[in-house]
Amino acid sequence: MNRKLLQRMEKVLAQREADGLLRTLKVRSSTDARINLADNDYLNLSHDSEVIAAATSAVNKWGASSSASPLVTGYTSLHQELEKTLAQWHGYAHGLILNTGFSANTAVLGGLPQKGDIVLADKLIHASMLEGILSSEATLRRFPHNDLDILESMLEESKETDAVVFVVTESVYSMDGDCPDLSRILKLKERYNFCWALDEAHATGWHGQTGSGMQEEQGVRAAADIVVGTLGKALGSQGAYVLCHDVLIKNMIINFAAEFIYSTYLNPGSVAAGLAAITRTKNLAKERTDLHQLSRDWRAALRMAGFTAPDFHSPIIPLIIGEVKKTQHYAEALRSAGFIVSVIRPPTVPVNTARIRISLRRGLDSTHLEKFISTLKGVAS
Numbered sequence: 381m382n383r384k385l386l387q388r389m390e391k392v393l394a395q396r397e398a399d400g401l402l403r404t405l406k407v408r409s410s411t412d413a414r415i416n417l418a419d420n421d422y423l424n425l426s427h428d429s430e431v432i433a434a435a436t437s438a439v440n441k442w443g444a445s446s447s448a449s450p451l452v453t454g455y456t457s458l459h460q461e462l463e464k465t466l467a468q469w470h471g472y473a474h475g476l477i478l479n480t481g482f483s484a485n486t487a488v489l490g491g492l493p494q495k496g497d498i499v500l501a502d503k504l505i506h507a508s509m510l511e512g513i514l515s516s517e518a519t520l521r522r523f524p525h526n527d528l529d530i531l532e533s534m535l536e537e538s539k540e541t542d543a544v545v546f547v548v549t550e551s552v553y554s555m556d557g558d559c560p561d562l563s564r565i566l567k568l569k570e571r572y573n574f575c576w577a578l579d580e581a582h583a584t585g586w587h588g589q590t591g592s593g594m595q596e597e598q599g600v601r602a603a604a605d606i607v608v609g610t611l612g613k614a615l616g617s618q619g620a621y622v623l624c625h626d627v628l629i630k631n632m633i634i635n636f637a638a639e640f641i642y643s644t645y646l647n648p649g650s651v652a653a654g655l656a657a658i659t660r661t662k663n664l665a666k667e668r669t670d671l672h673q674l675s676r677d678w679r680a681a682l683r684m685a686g687f688t689a690p691d692f693h694s695p696i697i698p699l700i701i702g703e704v705k706k707t708q709h710y711a712e713a714l715r716s717a718g719f720i721v722s723v724i725r726p727p728t729v730p731v732n733t734a735r736i737r738i739s740l741r742r743g744l745d746s747t748h749l750e751k752f753i754s755t756l757k758g759v760a761s
């Protein structure tokens with residue numbers, strides 16, 4: 381191995397460790413009975429008997445792999461059914477399955493914006509969206525998180541140019557669990573005629589009467605021009621999708637996105653699990669109302685205990701402690717008390733905002749909340 385390369389890698393990783401930011405893998409056991417407040421399986425569908433049965437049956441019928449990229453032989457009637465089901469559910473004419481949410485975002489935002497275009501993106505968009513935009517040759521401008529006044533002033537400035545303008549947001553932000561005013565973005569879109577790409581990854585399943593997401597909940601169904609969603613969060617499977625009104629967007633991805641063209645397509649088991657999970661999700665309307673209350677209860681209890689927790693009802697609660705070591709100390713106590721929690725540190729979140737990202741899920745009850753709060757109080761005292 382090249383010595384210069386080895387030395388370089390050693391130096392970079394040693395610096396990471398010295399900063400207390402080294403990332404390492406930890407094995408999770410299938411028999412770990414602790415309460416998982418770290419993953420994104422908000423509806424517990426990855427262990428749902430109907431979802432598992434659908435995946436098993438598809439694997440028996442189609443095999444464990446799609447065995448080729450979609451443009452060779454990887455695209456099956458299952459994939460086609462899933463894209464149609466997803467599109468119909470969200471109110472779009474067209475859908476396309478991609479292997480991951482990460483690659484769906486890089487395919488859309490790396491491929492559609494071109495040199496001379498302007499992309500206006502929220503400061504806290506997911507790494508995958510940023511990666512996509514940065515790989516395009518468009519000009520990127522960031523607006524402060526959820527600050528639609530500043531977005532509007534940027535749109536006003538862009539009006540003077542003849543650039544194609546893109547606006548890029550999430551509907552529930554992955555590390556803060558909050559949401560922009562989607563109807564206001566829609567009004568801005570009607571006025572400024574931009575292309576709106578919306579990531580609904582963390583809203584689908586938890587928000588909306590049928591669970592399709594935050595557009596449905598806020599009464600602006602199918603307002604965005606492009607929606608990216610994942611099967612790997614509340615839908616309990618794996619894989620992702622892009623939805624659009626105009627078939628040209630779908631055809632651009634099929635023709636130009638390397639993520640789509642040059643990769644073995646999503647396996648049949650995950651596709652079938654996704655289909656079954658959509659059916660299950662649509663039928664959980666009553667439980668969704670209870671889950672929203674659960675989210676409010678956890679937030680209120682955290683505030684009562686002296687912590688900050690923004691008032692909302694999404695599945696993600698950012699318990700911001702600030703300093704990395706102190707946050708890790710809280711996390712260790714919670715782990716010992718029987719919770720699986722993860723510490724989110726810079727550079728994933730801004731410096732001095734290290735946090736425990738609480739992911740709520742179906743099945744939590746008041747005893748879990750009481751134990752969680754008493755553990756936090758024990759550390760704080």
Ligand SMILES: Cc1ncc(COP(=O)(O)O)c(C=O)c1O
Nearest residue numbers: 480481482506554579581610612
């Ligand atoms: C907002 C957002 N978009 C996209 C992704 C990527 O999705 P996937 O896990 O399917 O690659 C994530 C994953 O954490 C996310 O939080």
